[in-house]
Amino acid sequence: MDATCRMSALVATSPPKILTNEDLVRLTDTTDEWIVSRTGIRRRHVLEDGKLPSDLTLDCSLRTLEASGVAASDLTHIVVATCTPEMLTPSSACILAGKMGAGNVAAFDIGAACTGFLYALYVCSGLLQREPEARMLLVCVEAISRRVNWTDRSTCVLFGDGAASCILEGASSPGGSGAVLEDVLCRSDGGQRHLITIGGGTGRGYGPGDAVGEDFFLHMQGRETYRHAVRQMVNVCEDILARNGLTVADVDVFVPHQANLRIIEAVGARLGIGGERVFVNVDRYGNTSAASIPLALHEAAEEGRIPSGSRVLVTAFGAGLTWGAALLKYA
Ligand SMILES: CC(C)(COP(=O)(O)OP(=O)(O)OC[C@H]1O[C@@H](n2cnc3c(N)ncnc32)[C@H](O)[C@@H]1OP(=O)(O)O)[C@@H](O)C(=O)NCCC(=O)NCCS
Structure with a gap:
């Protein structure tokens, strides 16, 4: 692209x-x-x-x-x-x-x-x-x-x-300055929409003074979500690299969605990217959903982990189910 x-x-x-x-x-x-x-x-x-x-x-x-x-x-x-x-x-x-x-x-x-x-x-x-x-x-x-x-x-x-x-x-x-977006891939599987939900929309009627229902809160089937997250983030990273004629050897920094250290390590291991190339800050922020990757990119840059000329591979996974990957080239 x-x-x-x-x-x-x-x-x-x-x-x-x-x-x-x-x-x-x-x-x-x-x-x-x-x-x-x-x-x-x-x-x-x-x-x-x-x-x-x-x-x-x-x-x-x-x-x-x-x-x-x-x-x-x-x-x-x-x-x-x-x-x-x-x-x-x-x-x-x-x-x-x-x-x-x-x-x-x-x-x-x-x-x-x-x-x-x-x-x-x-x-x-x-x-x-x-x-x-x-x-x-x-x-x-x-x-x-x-x-x-x-x-x-x-x-x-x-x-x-x-x-x-x-x-x-x-x-x-x-x-x-900043980074050029080399490519981005986005995918979904609405068939698995039940795995992570937050209600409170118009799927249920409310009258004044009614208590909120259980569906109002975040619900997640953790084990199933974990399985899909690892598989789909690995697949989409492999696909975006392949369609750009790249391999993991061409990636300087890997910034995965910060949901869970075990997911990050499993994805890194299957892709063959580990150690210093993988940025992690989930320990200090937990899963901040949409904010997770830009927050991690910001912090990685602040810590000097993204030197000029770096190619950064990012990948995310979430409710929907949705997932994707992008390649960023830093000036
Ligand atoms: C949520 C997650 C950490 C749970 O880990 P897990 O190893 O799958 O654990 P399980 O859900 O199977 O639960 C194992 C046990 O721990 C218990 N448990 C769950 N949460 C607990 C907690 N916060 N503290 C203590 N025990 C807990 C469970 O009740 C269960 O107990 P049981 O065996 O007596 O029934 C894991 O499934 C996960 O990371 N899933 C992906 C979540 C995610 O990142 N989602 C966002 C994607 S965008």
């Missing part, structure tokens, strides 16, 4: 409140040892009471604008990837556009759960082929803590909140 999209000014915002595994031991029937040995997670950030997901998106968006020197009025599109939107409508993108004073931008959300960042790259790079002069703000955000059942120990230990944002523009636009 011809490179048409450049990502720059990637920043991340995590809410200051931290929940450690020891905090969770006080909320549910679990132990630090179980969580660390099964998932690799030690702590996660969660949105404080009274705060909104749009507080997170506004904070990181303003920092992206500052880092890029782009004014809100210069933006042509605002795209938000999330599976925990602040409201059913208006969209999280319109809420953010209003708070930023962005004017008459095209604003819309992308719902692809943990694969949201990759679906957003897929959609935005397509739009950039049609409108090469566009200047897009992409924000990935989740407030999964608001839909976690804190008495369900099989899910509540896994997730965290956070946001990350970047500018997407034509690959030939001046500046040349």
Whole structure:
């Protein structure tokens, strides 16, 4: 695929409140040892009471604008990837556009759960082929803590909140910083949609004062999900490398979706990418769904793990089921 999209000014915002595994031991029937040995997670950030997901998106968006020197009025599109939107409508993108004073931008959300960042790259790079002069703000955000059942120990230990944002523009636009999107592949299997769900939509009717149903909260069949996650992330990584005439030897850094250390290690082992080439921060953030990969890319770059000229392979998997992979070449 011809490179048409450049990502720059990637920043991340995590809410200051931290929940450690020891905090969770006080909320549910679990132990630090179980969580660390099964998932690799030690702590996660969660949105404080009274705060909104749009507080997170506004904070990181303003920092992206500052880092890029782009004014809100210069933006042509605002795209938000999330599976925990602040409201059913208006969209999280319109809420953010209003708070930023962005004017008459095209604003819309992308719902692809943990694969949201990759679906957003897929959609935005397509739009950039049609409108090469566009200047897009992409924000990935989740407030999964608001839909976690804190008495369900099989899910509540896994997730965290956070946001990350970047500018997407034509690959030939001046500046040349950041990373060029070499290719992106997105896939799904709606036949497995029951494996991870968060309700609260219009699938059930409510009257004023009704209590929410069980379906309102996040539900996941962990074992089945694990099996699909490893298989599909390996397949899609092999496919994107093959269709670009590359092998794992051409990958400098591997940034997989940060859901679970065991999944990351299993995918890396099957692909033949291990050690220093694999970036991991799930221990400090848990699974932040759509925000997971951009948050990890931001942190890897901050830590100097992505030297100039690096080719980065990213892959994600999530509810839907959805999954995908992308190749990024850093300037
Ligand atoms: C969720 C996950 C960590 C569970 O690990 P697992 O090894 O499959 O564990 P199981 O669900 O089979 O449960 C094993 C036991 O641990 C218990 N358990 C589950 N959560 C626990 C917790 N937080 N603390 C202590 N025990 C727990 C179970 O009740 C079960 O007990 P039992 O054997 O007495 O019935 C794992 O399945 C997983 O990572 N799945 C993928 C999840 C994911 O990343 N999803 C997001 C994709 S985007």
